Amino acid sequence: MSFDFLSLKPATRFFHAFNDDYYQEVPDDWWVIVTDVVSSTKAIEAGRYKDINMLGAACITAVFNTVGGATIPFVFGGDGASLLCSSDALDALIDELLAVKSFGQDFYDLELRVGCVPVSHIKECGKNIQVARLELSPGNSLALFNGGGLALADSIIKADETGEFCKLHTVTRLPNLEGLSCHWQPLKSVNGQIITLLVHAVHDHEYPRIVDNIEQILNKGNSDINPVKIQHMKLRGLFENFFLEKFAASKGRGTHIWPTLKSLFEKIYLRVANFINLKSGPYQPETYLTELRNNSDFRKFDDMVRMVLDCDLQVIKELHTYLEREQANGKIAYGTHVSNEALMTCLLLDLHHSQHIHFIDGADGGYAMAAKSLKAQTAHWAS
Secondary structure, eight states: OOOOGGGSOEEOSGGGGGOGGGOEEOOTTEEEEEEEETTHHHHHHTTOHHHHHHHHHHHHHHHHHHHTSSOSOEEEOSSEEEEEEEHHHHHHHHHHHHHHHHHIIIIIOOOEEEEEEEHHHHHHTTOBOEEEEEEEETTEEEEEEESBHHHHHHHHHHHOOSSSSBOOOOOOSOOOOTTEEOOBOOEEOSSSEEEEEEEEESSGGGHHHHHHHHHHHHHHTOSOOOSOOGGGOOBOOTTTTHHHHHHHHTTTSOOSHHHHHHHHHHHHHHHHHHHHTOOBTTBOHHHHHHHHHHTBOSEEEBSSEEEEEEEOHHHHHHHHHHHHHHHHTTSEEEEEEEESEEEEEEEEEEGGGTEEEEEEEEGGGHHHHHHHHHHHHHHHHHO
16 A cells, blocks of 8 residues: 555645545554653643753654655644654654654753554554645645554553663764744733643544534634734744754754854844845745744644634633533543643745744643643543
């Protein structure tokens, strides 16, 4: 069975995530790769969630730089990422992710778990992996996953102490994180507060009904729920995250002078260009900012619904009431986290062809904190 992510029929609306016509089964000889930050809750409590986000996004960046772009299915999970790859690409990608692991340990003092599970093993365990392609804009797509395989792979890797699935060895070289950046300040809520939402349906056929009900509640607010609002975006300070962006500019070589100058020039140029709408080369400020908003992953699906939304307080209250009712009826498990702002981490692949993706998470824990309450509910299912 052949599989080419970019050749999949493009879904153009988030609701297509619940239409089987857009999904294709992943071949048995492919692999699921999962990364996540170990003991991320402690780091969150220490106020380091932005570092956790950056390390999670670094995994996707390193993989894309290895395979030559966003050509394979992936999903950003806040404190890590899940990806699919062929057997031919596996060794190179694991090696690069182990370099990210070393980078995270050395520069952030965070431990990154890296593991992989063959799709054939997922199927032997009674689960499956199907993938759809949600096209955000031409050349920019997110993967949508169903079948239960990603969650199973995550559990297998976390439980493994032998090294069969969870990779215990290390590499000493540096990863190539070219394109990873964080130019923008946290995105403050305009409507009221930012809600990070996870919803896991007991039965897959319930998702269309549940998401439709959620969207009806969101539409009552009659407001823009995308946390990325161009008119309210502000650039970070000149030297904020400077080390990371300098390192990314080095393409994994770790040199100092040229990446430092390059990063400093880019930061200064970005400020001037956005202030006076200066168009130069591939960077067209108005076009880029419109694309940035469209290319944000504030809604996605990977065996559960993931959303980061800017909502007014009444809408958030109604959402909680609805979700509590569905949970009490045994239809879903869910988790939420409410904060005053969202975080955005950017991956600039090729501005000449408008290829750039922006990862959104709630501040102060976002997906990781929402997952805590969801896991408590799913544990109750098992009991």
